[in-house]
Amino acid sequence: MKSITSCSAKSHADLAQEWNQLAEQRHHQIVSGEDLSFHHVVSPTMWRLFEGADPNVVLDIGSGTGEFTLQLAQIAGQVIAVEPSQASMKIARRVCASAHNVSYVEASLEKAACILDKEPATAAVAVMTLMTTPDLRRFAKALAALLQTRAWFVATLTHPSFWPRYWGYEEEHWFHYEREIFIEAPFVISKSRTEVRTTHIHRPIEQYVSAFAEHGFRLDALAEPMPALEIEALYPRTWKFPRFLGLRWEKVV
Secondary structure, X not given: OOOOEEEOOOOHHHHHHHHHHHHHHHHHHXXXXXXXHHHHHHHXXXXXXXXXXXXXXXXXEOOOOOHHHHHHHOOOOEEEEEOOOHHHHHHHHHHOOOOOOEEEEOOOHHHHHHHOOOOOEEEEEEEOOHHHOOOHHHHXXXXXXXXXXXXXXXXXXXXXXXXXXXXXXXXXXXXXOOOOEEEEXXXXXXXXXXXXXXXXXXXXXXXXXXXXXXXXXXXXXEEOOXXXXXXXXXXXXXXXXXXXXXXXXXXXX
């Protein structure tokens, strides 16, 4: 697809600016129910993997416009929303206005690790965030510094094996599964297309496992969710393979 291209590496500031442009549309997609995958695939996977975690102090990393943050606030003692996009954070404060146990850090996780001086968090989540963090090993190092031992980290992301096929760039000359590749494209969900171009980073699954292992995390659950048949019928295209990946790590060191 000509609208999808590889690009040079980008910084947190570059990526945050992209999400600033998308924030209002992204919020609408979620609250309107237009984003079927958020409500029927991604969120249920997050909750299934999070079951059994210690919810006393939960980091919500890449908290975006705050819709999942608000859900977390209903079961957590305290939620710390970490988000570098100013426009997204502004919406999140509005979305979570009724949740008095939510605090906000407008920064990347790496900067948040330098800002936060409280007791280590008991759990962390990252909803569709890992494929937008520019330096995975720095992310894992920062997370390790913020979590207590035995804390869980639950994440969802685009499936590295199948997302390239779903988006149609698997056969592009610049794509190689085993490489880390920054990829720029219009932000699209199944039922809606925007003209805002955002960047995600393709990485092989092995890279996610090894980066977190280097910083004391053990992968103890992996999910490849598929929608129920009645939900799949709402999509314009049949699901022939999983589009997302769910992962749960435990910090063991």
